[in-house]
Amino acid sequence: QTEAIKVETTIKVNLDKILIVYLSRTNNTKALAEMIHKQIGGTLVALELENPYPTNYRQIVDQVAKENETGFLPPLKTKIENIQKYEAIFIGFPTWGMQLPPPLKSFLKQYNLSGKTIIPFNTNAGYGIGSSFETVKTMAPNSQILEGFNTKGGIERDGVLFVMKGEKAQSTETEVKAWLQKIKISE
Numbered sequence: 458q459t460e461a462i463k464v465e466t467t468i469k470v471n472l473d474k475i476l477i478v479y480l481s482r483t484n485n486t487k488a489l490a491e492m493i494h495k496q497i498g499g500t501l502v503a504l505e506l507e508n509p510y511p512t513n514y515r516q517i518v519d520q521v522a523k524e525n526e527t528g529f530l531p532p533l534k535t536k537i538e539n540i541q542k543y544e545a546i547f548i549g550f551p552t553w554g555m556q557l558p559p560p561l562k563s564f565l566k567q568y569n570l571s572g573k574t575i576i577p578f579n580t581n582a583g584y585g586i587g588s589s590f591e592t593v594k595t596m597a598p599n600s601q602i603l604e605g606f607n608t609k610g611g612i613e614r615d616g617v618l619f620v621m622k623g624e625k626a627q628s629t630e631t632e633v634k635a636w637l638q639k640i641k642i643s644e
């Protein structure tokens with residue numbers, strides 16, 4: 458198992474070479490994506506599906522469990538134009554069933570990210586990233602994967618949806634800044 462590769466020098470990328478792509482259902486990961494975007498700029502893209510997931514929580518949990526079991530890759534409505542031009546790709550997602558959500562598996566399968574730098578970020582209900590960051594690595598074997606960021610988001614099971622506001626938003630923003638400095642991504 459590969460460890461995250463750490464770079465010695467700051468990775469300097471032009472603004473138009475940064476892509477921030479994310480999946481978000483209850484907007485916690487979206488808020489995190491926007492914080493990263495505010496810090497470093499680039500192109501911000503929400504991943505949308507051709508067939509949206511059910512809004513009902515139990516139904517989506519069951520559907521995702523099935524998709525994970527069968528390896529089904531849901532088709533994406535979002536198309537990234539000129540993916541070749543991006544050098545650094547931030548990939549954001551919630552933890553779903555302790556895994557990388559199927560739409561991100563679709564994304565990594567669909568696009569060739571060889572030679573690019575990938576930076577994962579995540580929100581979860583407190584159980585952590587599960588195997589999600591590992592799956593990013595295995596599905597993008599020829600990319601440089603930097604240390605990811607994760608924070609506690611909502612707990613939809615308990616009716617806790619959007620939490621990235623007030624003090625939580627402030628503390629997360631501070632953590633995001635420190636993380637971006639640590640992984641040495643700058644414009």
Ligand SMILES: Cc1cc2nc3c(=O)[nH]c(=O)nc-3n(C[C@H](O)[C@H](O)[C@H](O)COP(=O)(O)O)c2cc1C
Pocket residue numbers: 480481482483484485486487517518521550551552553554555556580581582583584585587609610611612613618
């Ligand atoms: C289908 C589904 C499965 C989930 N599975 C997990 C899980 O395994 N572990 C966990 O910590 N949180 C889990 N969660 C909670 C989300 O990761 C958490 O609420 C996250 O902040 C949601 O991000 P979002 O607001 O960007 O959609 C799950 C949520 C959904 C909808």
